[in-house]
Amino acid sequence: MIKHVEKDPYYAVIFTAKFSKDLKGYDKIAEEMLAVAKEQKGFISLESVKEGDKEITVSYWRTLEDIRTWSVNERHAEAKKGGKEKWYDYFTVRICKVEREYSFGENEK
């Protein structure tokens, strides 16, 4: 079954990254950031997959303003500092407007 989902407009933040070899402290902060993100205004959901030294994390937000507010959140800013200084060799952040979507099967989430 294919479901065509009609929704209010929303945005995706696509984070694609390559880890460095220094992951000390990463898991704890990643977990904390997810918990803090979930409390933010406009947060919808987050999906994250890691394989070897690659990570793709996509978070979904109601508005561009919500994304901007989260990007300057104090704890988030600290975590990003750790990301640049230690955990990532490189990353790219793309802020996107979701234009259309469809799903197959039942997502139990």
Add this chain to the structure above:
Amino acid sequence: MIKHVEKDPYYAVIFTAKFSKDLKGYDKIAEEMLAVAKEQKGFISLESVKEGDKEITVSYWRTLEDIRTWSVNERHAEAKKGGKEKWYDYFTVRICKVEREYSFGENEK
């Protein structure tokens, strides 16, 4: 170093999925699909990460028309049939306009 990248408009297709337990034939078709996608008009790049039963694949395209053309490509349609019948319990496809992006570090790609 943070680079703010200015580019022509382009689009991202975010594919998030949960694998079923029947992955017979998946690797071969996934590899073939990447090779065929790379030949398509408007294809920019593709990033794919798998972890346990989760997959996130993001492909980037010049225009919505390029995405539409690829979505009805004959070999792609066959692969999608396999995806629904065998390899995935569920998936979601989101077609997005990239509004803004920035990068940290040097991506050797």
